[in-house]
Amino acid sequence: MLKKLSALFTLGLSLVLVACSGKSADTAKETTQWEKIEQAGVIKVATPGTYWPTSFHNDKDELTGYEIELLNEIAKRLGVKVEYQELAFAESFASVDNGSVDLFVNNLDSTPEREEKYNLSVPYKYSVSGMIVRADGSSGIEKADLSDWKGKKAAGEAGTNFMKLAEKLGAELVTYDNVSGDVYLRDVENGRTDFIPNDYYTQALYVEMMKEQFPNLAMGKAKYNPTKQAMVMNKADNSLKQKIDPIIEEMIADGTLKALSEKYYSGADLTKPEEGADKLPVVDFSK
Structure with missing residues (x-):
């Protein structure tokens, strides 16, 4: 009888441990970058605020520009607000690295080195x-x-x-x-x-x-x-990139991005490569 009771107790304890283990696995699931943004209702963006015409202050001291209007529209379509942090170049990359901002825009070229270290959006310029x-x-x-x-x-x-x-x-x-x-x-x-x-x-x-x-x-x-310009995001997961890329493509398809380009670049449509750009000299500075 004692052996039976001991066996039943051991079995019951095992079931409890398995149940607890399953519960811990569920709760231990990491929150993605997009889920954090969605929960907070805010996407944090590093931008210089000094680079005309993509990110600058107008006569009313309002932050505006090609990239700012682009991000405002992306945030609107995502259903969140934008919090801009005006940071220098190196500090902006560091802020992406440590997670204090969600992405960085500064007319940044899409390069193999950046693609290796970060998630880059599809080109928007x-x-x-x-x-x-x-x-x-x-x-x-x-x-x-x-x-x-x-x-x-x-x-x-x-x-x-x-x-x-x-x-x-x-x-x-x-x-x-x-x-x-x-x-x-x-x-x-x-x-x-x-x-x-x-x-x-x-x-x-x-x-x-x-x-x-x-x-x-x-x-x-x-x-x-x-060059082609892209937004820089942390490579911890792809959740934010998966949200942003389709919206950029949608804005190109519906003409919204072309209108912004023409507004800030004197009528030029920079949503596609310049004619003859493939014949220009290219300097590889990665080595």
């Missing part, structure tokens, strides 16, 4: 690279093959792909920490730097807008490295 130089030719940068960058002073934020490219071509790097565009322009015009490598369309608009203040600045003749 296609462009080519260019440079701002002195209009009087004293920057000494004119060659289409970019062979005259060596020894010239390139201006940009530390760690960007444009500065990596400039370093690869032998330029001397002069770095800045999330300053406004007029600081860059002033330094090129006064000779502290020689050129600013960056997105061609963004620069062309800015040079035109600031012509009165900086009359000795112009776009360099060379175009290079076709």
Whole structure:
């Protein structure tokens, strides 16, 4: 009888442990990134707030721009609000890494290195690279093959792909920490730097807008490295990317994104690659 009771007790204890174990497995299921956003009702976004025309403050000191309006529309379609954190380049990547923001936008190129480390959205903008130089030719940068960058002073934020490219071509790097565009322009015009490598369309608009203040600045003749821009997300899981990608594609299909592009880029449709972009020089700066 004692053996039977002992066996029954052991069996009962085993059943309890199995039940508890099953319950723990259920509760231990990790919450995905999207589930956290959905529960909070807020998506947290790192953005510079100083990069016209994608992320900047207007005359009313309101954060706006191509990427800001794009994200506001994405959030609207997802049924959540957006909380923007205006951060510098390196700090923004660190914030994605540690989870304090959900994604980072800053006209960021989709590159193999970033694809390996992060979840990247489908492209929402296609462009080519260019440079701002002195209009009087004293920057000494004119060659289409970019062979005259060596020894010239390139201006940009530390760690960007444009500065990596400039370093690869032998330029001397002069770095800045999330300053406004007029600081860059002033330094090129006064000779502290020689050129600013960056997105061609963004620069062309800015040079035109600031012509009165900086009359000795112009776009360099060379175009290079076709690019496509994407949002950067943590690679912990794919849940946020799976939500955002279809909305970007939907906005391209319904014309919403084209309208935003034309609004901020003087009528240009940057939702598709520029004609002839595949024939431009490409510099591999990953090595």
